Amino acid sequence: MSAAATSSNKPPPSKDHHVHTYSGDAFPLGYVVGAVHAGIKKKAGALDLGVLASTADRPCAAAACLTRNVFKAAPVTVTAELLNTSGGRARGFVVNAGCANAVTGKKGLEDAWTMSKTVSSLLPPLASTSASEQPGTLVMSTGVIGQHLPIKNITSALPDVTSHLSSSPNAWMNLAKAFMTTDTFPKLRARTFKLGDRVVRMAGIDKGAGMIAPNMGPPQPPHATLLGVVATDAAVAPSALQSALNYAVDRSFNSITVDGDMSTNDTILCLANGAAGKVEDEGRESAGAAMEEIQEGSAEFGVFKEELREMAEELAKLVARDGEGATKFVTIRVKNGPSYEVASAVAKSVASSSLVKTAMYGEDANWGRILCAVGYTPLPEGTIDPTKVSVTFMPSASCADSTPLKLLTNGEPEPNIDEDRASVILQEEDLEVLVDLGAGSEEARVWTCDFSHDYVTINGSYRS
Template sequence: MKISLSTCQKAVKSIDKYSLYVPKSGVFPQGFKAGSLASGVKKNGNLDLGIILNTNKSRPSTAAAVFTTNKFKAAPVLLSKKVLDISGGEGVDAIVVNSGCANAVTGDVGLQDAKQMVGVVNKKIGSENATLVMSTGVIGQRLQMAKISSGIDQIFDADKFGDDHESWLNLAKSICTTDTFPKLITSKFKLPSGTEYTLTGMAKGAGMICPNMATLLGFIVTDLPIKSNALQSMLSSAVTRSFNCISVDGDMSTNDTICMLANGAVDTAVVDVTSPEYEQIKDQVTSFAQRLAQLVVRDGEGATKFVTVNVKNALNFADARVMAEAISNSMLVKTALYGQDANWGRILCAIGYAKLGDVASLDQSKINVSFVSTDGSEPRELKLIVDGVPQLDVDEERASQILSLPDLEVLVDLGTGKEECQFWTCDLTQEYVTINGDYRS
């Protein structure tokens, strides 16, 4: 028997996501500090302005970024791209970010406002082309520059920077909009040489989340010394398999930016693409980015379920990804998941219209589709289609049990190759409509 939607909604609302997903402590990279305050841009008086600052001057810092592919790129995106182009990704020591206003579709005046934000920070740290800028919030409105410029001055002049957990957590809070919890993760890694380094990551996003990317801001900082070309290669690869593999609602924003800074505070050889540790570090950055990206989906606006869409045994990664993306973005699949309806036809439909690079990746006589439980109960895998044949004796009660779980997996085995892609998505609920129906108010 299916659980009623009202019962499901009540159960989900009782979950304290803040307690579940917000760490109470962490480890943070050497030589970085975080500062934030409430500038007054947000109507509710919450933190809305933050700065990440590199204080290590023993080596030049490096930076890399991946930006939205939306044609209407916001002013902060355009300016940050220009800073990276001019600097070559070297000597970038700060990131300044505001929430409450996206500074998007604001024309030349918006670009001047973004330049002013960067200019104030550059003056404080005494360096040109040293700051990246990001904004998030309502599109089509100008920044309140008097408040933001004054806020930047206060963060520096009152030394509101810190390198402790509270400072980093407050920075994560300062970039939130419709998020229900700040997204902050930290990890320490060890290389075969014995060298230890740290990654700290923050992200914001709960709606307008779609691959390539969405209303999504994210930062990853590390104390390893990494050349700019190697850092860009690592980040691009990591984003392909993390932030570009998440979907909440299929909408792509104007402001999406994921950036990474490396300040070289760890005393070790500079990492390049030819370094023996390069592949290991790239894999560690990728798994770290996946953890951070998954938090965005767990905070999907109105979502009641976290769903892993696993497409495996494809001819190539690109085809596995495009099919996983089609399933994850399907409104019909997402509403069926919310309603706990084992309607596998919607999954097949999404696979069927996916734009494959190689049609041989999909052989209808080899495809297998299953629901997979994550709570340890048996049978763990419920087969819906086996070698292209629908199973007429599907246990509907077991299907409803799996679909009632807050975490579950949709498994698609194509049987045509060896490549695999995982996407992370959520269901689509009535609450999503409520949140976005009155967003500007």
Template sequence: MTTKIRKIDNGSITTPKGFYAGGYEAHIRYTHKKDIGIIYSDVSATAAAVYTQNVVQAAPIFVTKESIAKENKIQAVIVNSGNANACTGEKGLSDAYAMRKWTAEKLGIADHLVAVASTGVIGEYLNMEKVQEGINNIEYERSSAGAKSFAEAILTTDTCEKTACYQFEIEGKQVTIGGAAKGSGMIHPNMATMLGFLTTDANIDEKSLQQAFREVIDETFNQITVDGDTSTNDMVLVLANGKAEHSMLTEEHPDWPVFKEALRKVSEDLAKQIARDGEGATKLIEVSVNGAKSKQEANIIAKTIVGSSLVKTAIYGKDANWGRILCAAGYSGAEFDPNQMEVYLGHILLFKNGLPVSFSEQEAIQYLDQEIVEIKVMLNNGEAQGKAWGCDLTYEYVKINASYRT
């Protein structure tokens, strides 16, 4: 890949041409925190989305699906935090439609050009007076301040905002992909308590965007786990407004691999930030599996290991318990020969060819004291590889979730 993809450290969802964002404190559930966010493009954008696989789906999911189905275009996204608007029946659906209508009226666009998302407590009705006040008063701007305000507004138990931005060139023209996400607990896609919003000024065919997005999601957002719970509201949405003004991107375009890799980089960056900010977490865990028969098997093994409560607690306790890693790989459902397998903690070899390897416990403890812990599994059974990300499991996770609703 000859075109350089650059990470823009101060970039955001408003860095791509034509995008605006903002947040407002409407007191939906929280106090002293923004809880209504908006993204707006000054022209309608090609849209693609991936949603929760939970059969219990919140009202905003239905509304957004309907909006995108109309013509695969979205011009604005309205998001509230503090209340999921899930399991709220006909009233909840009516409320989600009202959010869409009020946002469309504010912006002077058609209702179906608005996507709706919510996150927070399940089973409670939204205070629609506060929601309407928030929508009427929210300001949006093409600035880093507007993007930061949006990123704050979508958070729930998150401890930090999650943003990413990358730039590259297509036909000599600068193209940008920016992103913002939220997610801290109930993370186990396909998808999790996760909202992700990507903006780009790339000019791209709708079918190609959806195909690329689904493939990228499988390698990034669908490869993270915090606690094994899949939520009712999860959505990752990408908007491409074409304002970079290059020719239409499809799979046949010579720069297609560049666009897809940049899309993957933004998605992986956001996914890892979500995993690192798992409720109560102290460490990001990255599991890489190499030498598998297929990409699917490598991904399954990696995600099973990083999702194991026993592995997660061992990492928190600074215990190089390779048996837990081996056990998780074994029940993943993938086929491999443990007698050909190697397991590493960072650079420290723990297990090889069916037998434990002597290693320094003290060196392992020092390694596990880092904020990023890498587990490497070599299957020596093929050419495929995969990765997954998660976090350690701590006492604080129990504390946060034992009192989440109260």
């Protein structure tokens, strides 16, 4: 074991370099967005209410992965009901920050429905859809639990935001800011890829810094948190979109943890409006005929599913990087597991350990804590053979010496571990811990951060 930790109360590093800006042609076609200050957050002028709407002729295919917390927030319930009754269609979404509208009883449900219906009433109806079949507006909220929304502030502000919706890069960035609570930077990403004869664009926004240990699944029939949305101009059938989102979320958002607390509000949405342009022989784009909706099992679905997973993974890592008070971004990689499920469970056990996370903050090579967390992973007896487990610190790309530092090999401690080199590795902002179970060929990763003094400070006064 290493000597006592030597860290002082060092401040989190600046994360401004994780803010990306984009040109207007990076964002998916057929969407307009906007955000305003509605007085939900206490800070004057802070953006806290946002809207995204599709301008395409047909309703968006829509999918969601939602919290499995028993105390589901009102917006989670409303979003699930809207998706179930519409067969996976929506016009867009409305989001607020500063109040989670969770554990708020009948009034909370009424307020969430009011947000949804008010936005829907302010958007021009789709000409291709009858009045009785106009798609609804999904709802997301984040902030303090157990407090009612200032719903009059919200309904008063919605006409302003819906009348100034835009497809500009600045509008997209403002929408990302309207998601934020204790986040230190807005999390916006965009990508472009080819899908058949179409140029497809995808934009993603998420937020989260505390109360992060998502376990989300598809909607079931009728404080800080994790919220996210991916909007694309691909055309994807609702059932295929839900399948792709389930796959992506399991391998991204469900594989991060900041503090082990599953929120009442966790929501990841995916919208696909089919407005992607056709690629001509010269490489230019044109509107062309409407894109047929991709079905599950097709070659195009496989491409889309992997693009969505990569986008979700990139967004999820930003949340772990921005963990409240975090100074380190930590990857726990478990390889040679008997199944993906076992490898993932072990990785989550290590990543959720407060003792491991405080050791990362203290830059203390206390690898015994890692083994302890591997050992108490809730698995059937005999799943893990201690004599086959190995643990290694993997240096980051910025380290001068890229040689892995072995700590335990096949259950035996490495003799004469170089504590000075371990300290150098742990001083880096990006860390990777490799656990080899020696029991198969499956691999899983979980992304987390360290626990610092600032985490306690932030959460000890979250409501003040």
